[in-house]
Amino acid sequence: MTIENRISNFLAELGDQDENLFPYMANRKTGFDPEKDSVYYSGPYWDSREVSVAIESLIKGQWLTSGAAVNKFERRFSKYFGFEDSLMVNSGSSANLVMIAALKKYFGWQDGDEIIVSVVGFPTTISAIIQNNLTPVFVDISWHDLNWDLNLIENLISPKTRAVFSSPVLGNPYDVDGLLTITERHNLQLINDNCDSLGSKWKGKYLTEYGVAASCSFYPAHHITTMEGGMVSSNIEEVVKLARSFAWWGRACYCVGKQNLLKDGTCKNRFSEWIPNCDVAVDHKYVFENVGYNLKPLDLQGAIGLVQLEKFEEIDLLRNQNKTRINEIFAKISGCHVVQELDEAHCSWFGAPIVCETSNLKRKLVSHLENNRVQTRNYFAGNILMQPAYTQYGDWRKYPNASDVLGKVFFVGVSPTITREMMDYIEKVVDDFVGRE
Ligand SMILES: Cc1ncc(COP(=O)(O)O)c(C=O)c1O
Known part of the structure; x- marks a missing residue:
């Protein structure tokens, strides 16, 4: 019997609908008792498939942390939402952190450069700016849609302004055309914190198609969940590569998934004199180009993400x-x-x-x-x-x-x-x- 069959028999024996064993599946159960049950504001929309692929990846995984399943999820997610490339990390907050770090390096922004952001929102949209030594410049909101008041943005632009960081309120798009008029006039980048707005569109295009890069969260309250998790996506492959380096200890090697097994690496030059002033061959995996973090997700999170995306x-x-x-x-x-x-x-x-x-x-x-x-x-x-x-x-x-x-x-x-x-x-x-x- 295959592992998949064994797992599904095991789950069937336990009973998909048993709320004590699978509280996330209880979210889907019928028979809500209005006398005693609570209405949770959100929760994972899971069934036995998510559990099954997670267990399977634990049993079969040779490495367990970010590997083939995470990489497959990155590629499918990119294709689904129209990006060239994506990087999965362990949360939406981590996604914001490394997305801003990558954009800062890619565009050559300096410490103290300014990013315009709504004064109302989730803290880790703003902390990502501060932790990267950039300066948040705040805009008040409009009562109409609770998003940033576009009429106030132009007055906040200074010679140091580099970008606007959008975070649509509970997924609700603001007037994107109005914003683009401003960003184009002042040559500013549009960055999307898309953690709450996965799938939201403006004039038939995903909101993220209008920006230079986007973050996403897979916390259980969000549209799709991998328990914890996040994604950085962009059409500029170099931006995703930089974000990956920041999230993977700062290392230079950009092999992902099965590429890690290549003897000479994706760069075809894995063992080389990578380090200036050091004339010995060094493994590219141990060359550190950025002062990084470790924000990697587990491979089982990637496996769950693939099911959720469907x-x-x-x-x-x-x-x-x-x-x-x-x-x-x-x-x-x-x-x-x-x-x-x-x-x-x-x-x-x-x-x-x-x-x-x-x-x-x-x-x-x-x-x-x-x-x-x-x-x-x-x-x-x-x-x-x-x-x-x-x-x-x-x-x-x-x-x-x-x-x-x-x-x-x-x-x-x-x-x-x-x-x-x-x-x-x-x-x-x-x-x-x-x-x-
Ligand atoms: C707009 C926004 N950005 C960032 C985050 C952070 O995501 P995470 O909880 O995955 O770190 C959230 C969380 O809900 C959010 O709503």
Whole structure:
């Protein structure tokens, strides 16, 4: 019997639907109990295939860490989303870190050069700029879509500005044409933190097709998950090569997957006098061109990613269906609205952003939902300059819209793990809130 058959028999014996053994599969189970079950805002959309390939890669793997499966996932992911090349790393935060490091080196940016970024978002979009000795220049948001206010960007451009770092709010595209007018006029690079917007499009093209490089996250809350994981992608192969070096200890060798078994390496010159002022042959694998990190994923994460990628279309569709249902449900509450996508956009929603007119309404609504086991989330850090670690980087008071985000904005999930029964339950909880108000 093949390993694959043994694993699938083993899984069948344990029972795919047993929620105690496979909580991630319980996300898909029918029979939601509204009296006691919680509605998680997101979670892995897995079945026995992800478990099976992970176990198989543990049993068959000769090296276990980043290898053939990770490399295959990098290539399939690139093809699917229209990139020349990609590098898988152990998280979306790591992806941001090495993407910025690679772009800085590729374009020759200097310490202190400036990157324009929304003041509201996830912290590791901004920390990647700071940790690479670049300077974040913050833009306030627009209440219309919670994205950066494009009208404010041009005033922030200085002779040191090199790029704009976009991170669409919960996947929702901003007016890309409007931004491109600015970046082209001022010769700025567009970098995409695409961790929340995998699959989102502007005028029929992936958002990432408009930028120089993109990051992605495979944390369980995201569109596809490899438990932890992330990706750096670009159409400039040198950028991905540099990112790989930063993520792989800083080394010069760029062999991946099976290429590592080549006697002379991909460079065909593996043992050579690589190190200046040292006239002995050195293995290219031990030549260090960058001050790097170790941010490699495990091969089983690559194997899981390959299965998840096959589900992407279904996941995108289900997320959109759930978003439409959330629009209908929350429209019943006066004093709050669910943010919508622009006409030219297709949004692959990460979550449904809800804006309340007052912080009192947000407080009451969130506590009603949470008390009834419907999970909610803040829109991440809110105004990042209010967070203890970031007050040193600017005065939060200069960003009035952003400063209201923690008070007035929250989001609920649209993940495919939220079934129709769970949506019916959310509707009942909201009806109850409306009845009481
Ligand atoms: C916009 C954005 N960037 C970066 C990250 C970091 O990703 P990870 O959790 O994989 O490190 C997240 C996480 O959710 C995110 O939402």
